[in-house]
Amino acid sequence: MSEPEELTVDINGFSCRVSKKGQGPKLGFLAGFGGLPRWIPFLDALARERTVVVPSLPGFPGGDRGHTVLDSHLDWLLAIRQLLQKAGLEGADLAGSSVGGSFAAEVAAIWPHAVRRLALIAPWGLFDEKDPMTDPWAQRAPEVPALLCADPERWNQLKTEPEGANSPEWPIVQTRANEAAARAFWPLGNTRIEKRLPLIAAPTLLIWGEQDRIVPRSYADRFAAGIAGRTELTTIPGAGHLAELDKPDEVAATILRWTA
């Protein structure tokens, strides 16, 4: 299988990687908690039918230390809006998972013409005291993989340093990804996105792993109820929070169908 094409764009003086693969109309993807330290099978599945464009969010793997100058939610949203524009995704279909799903929804809310169709995999941004989101940061290291994926090995495959790379930077980049998520979502994951959901006019597909241990399933209903555009909810059996890691083909097929 061919390697993705990679370019970098400048956001606030920091470089952000943009990976691209496939043919056909563009489809953007914003990665979830932990980011994408490597290319994943889910993206290949999308690339079979579409040109998949994957910009790295500031502070996430490929996104340098761009998070360090983002002090407010507005700073984040403006950085991500610029990132999408520079990645050539203006007006394209946009998918996002977890952290990235939340930002994709924000962009669709605030700049309605920036997004054609939207697909959100267990997006962050809400908090319900009666059904709280799991604290993704205060966890014992050995328990993290099973919290994020139904099959913990999927997370380990994403996060294990490539053999022979032996870079002292690898663990630092992974910690930085957690920090970047914390910078935007600490301490509860609640960005009060609820207030902006009614601004989303784009048809929106909500995807939830049936075994999501981070964001409760009830949050899907709150997203669906808040979003002004048409919504549809698909749950993926055998998938956890990062459903695209657990069930790449199923999640990709659902997104491809929605954005066809």
Added chain:
Amino acid sequence: MKLMWFHLMPYTELPEDFRDKHPSVWVDIHSSLFDPRRAHLMYNDFMDELEFAAECGFDAVCVNEHHSNGYGLMPSPNLIASALARRTSDVALCVMGNSLALYNPPTRVAEEFAMIDVISGGRLIAGFPVGTPMDTCFAYGQNPSMLRDRYYEAHDLVMRAWTEQDTFAFNGRFNQQRYVNIWPRPVQKPHPPIWIPGGGSVETWRWCAEMDHVYAYLSYFGYKAGQVTMQGFWDEMARLGKDRNPYRAGFLQFVGVAETREEAYRLYREPAEYFYGRCLHVDPRFAGAPGYTSEATQRAGVVGQVAQVARMRRFDTLAREMDAIVDNGYVIIGSPDEVAEQLREVATNLNVGHLMLLMQFGNMGKDLAKHNTKLFAEKVMPQLTNVFTEWEDHWWPQPMARDARASLTPFRQSAMAAE
């Protein structure tokens, strides 16, 4: 050298099976373990002990800030320090300290510290810790990715609030205030000495050197484990062209004195095992928050104290029993002569002019704490007065002249009844 008496104010009645039944002494320790009526007695005992240490002639009494913590009952050390200001007359009051980023606006710290400095006639040492991840990020919900920048900005704001003569506007990245003008102003000019309790990060050492603040390494693992850190500190000072004035540094050490070493072992065993067995039982999930430790510090392989404990637990190297606690140097015990000799060695080896001594620890009761304190003051202290006399301590409080200070009204328990 300076001998300072430090209190953590641990809750002294954590159950024996605490470690097995409860996940953490910090952050989510259960409220059912806290009995306010017992804590009433504890606080009053602890404050008696601090006042007693002052009477015994220690150079300073020290308090610090922790939140949601079973071994540190001082969310606000300023409350204790202000009470001490009224019940002591000459001792330095070392508040070690206020975690700047937790105060909104941070001028609150400038104000409260100025109050303590004014009430005490200029006896305050102002400590500015970043605060642990448990205190700041988890208990107080601060964003770990912004904590340090907020801390540095708050520091600059407090310094300006203390030193600028006119009302000014502060246009910071995180704090904006149109009118900064604190009342009262500190007695000490240009401001009280500033001490920074820190871990072993090079950035903190450099910053202390640049600001001319004292660096204090508050480790629970004693002089043997502290050697590497203090060596790193002095190497960095040398690189920066700073002198080796031992008063640039502070170091924490647990101490138990008795007539003989055997007696000391017997007396201090239980409180030491209580501290290392129950008080350091922190759930590893709270050991670090992403972004709390800078990337430079991560690259240098420096880990925080609780992360260190987590690692020790994993490899089973954390000493919880008295023999190992003593062998590892966590607690120095012995006869007065033995303790004096060891502390002299600690001070000279680590080149530390400010020794902060924990003489009440774990579940130690008031009688034993006072015994420890008194014996130390009578028989150890005199043996250490000649250490570092060749150096001047530029980082010690400069109080008002004694005859210019208010004389304290003697405290009468039954003032009303007597009238």
